[in-house]
Amino acid sequence: MKTYRAVIFDWDGTLMDSTQHIVAALRSACADLGLPLPSVEEASWVIGLSIEAALYRLVPDLTSERMEAFAERYRAHFLSQDREQQLFPGQDAFLRGLHQRGVVLGVATGKSRRGLDRALDALALREVFQATRCADEAAGKPDPAMLEQLLHELSLEPFEVVMVGDTTHDVLMARYAGVDSLAVSYGAHSRKELGTAEPTALASSVGDMQAWLLART
Structure with missing residues (x-):
């Protein structure tokens, strides 16, 4: 594996x-x-x-x-x-657990820098992520620029990284950057639509996503 x-x-x-x-x-x-x-x-x-x-x-x-x-x-x-907006149940503890185990964590999002910083501060998660990139700092998805910048900043090779996202935009961005992808179908795009982008793997629930990552990090 x-x-x-x-x-x-x-x-x-x-x-x-x-x-x-x-x-x-x-x-x-x-x-x-x-x-x-x-x-x-x-x-x-x-x-x-x-x-x-x-x-x-x-x-x-x-x-x-x-x-x-x-x-x-x-x-x-x-x-x-x-x-009214919250993390999916279990995500906070999951992210903190990965961080404590020494897994390098990052974010590549279509949000603005101001929007992501506001969310990270409200959830006290800023220290969990070693690097983040937003759509107003690089070309937007599915362009690979955000991922490529994160790889450079974190001194990572593409084969060391997996991208997790709920849209075909995430899957395609990962592919263009030479990075594996785990698509999740509990968000914006359906399982069928995500499948058309051919992710490395596909998870149907938060629990499935967490289990897949825990077995591979």
């Missing part, structure tokens, strides 16, 4: 139970601006992308002049739900 020295996690929908909050915020922002309302499935698909990429995917004819207004409304709706 292959083992890994490091695990890089996506954030929303993988560690944080926030998928429904993101979908609701995106749809509410569309409603605020009188734009066509995307379906839940359409809004779920863009989770993990940078906010700009997500908005252009949802509203292809969105003008650059309205982009700032859309982003502002999205953030307002998302932040209004901040207190």
Whole structure:
């Protein structure tokens, strides 16, 4: 069985139970601006992308002049739900346990730096992750830039790392960076959709994901 020295996690929908909050915020922002309302499935698909990429995917004819207004409304709706957002049950203890065992941990997320830092501080998890990268610091998923920067910062080779995420964007980013991937189907993308991206492995629950990683780190 292959083992890994490091695990890089996506954030929303993988560690944080926030998928429904993101979908609701995106749809509410569309409603605020009188734009066509995307379906839940359409809004779920863009989770993990940078906010700009997500908005252009949802509203292809969105003008650059309205982009700032859309982003502002999205953030307002998302932040209004901040207190309701929590890690999936068991994730806090799991992450701390990996850290205590000496596993190198990182985050590659479509969130902004400000958004991720706010979450890390609220959960007192900043010291658990040795390095993190956000969509406003590198090209967004599925471009491999975030992962490649993390590998360089942490002095890791691709074969030493596994990427864990809930979207095809995560799986493809890992592939482009030469990194194995564990896709989880309890987040934004379905098991069937994740399978089309051909991850190294696929887990259906938080417990399955944790067990898979514990056996390989």
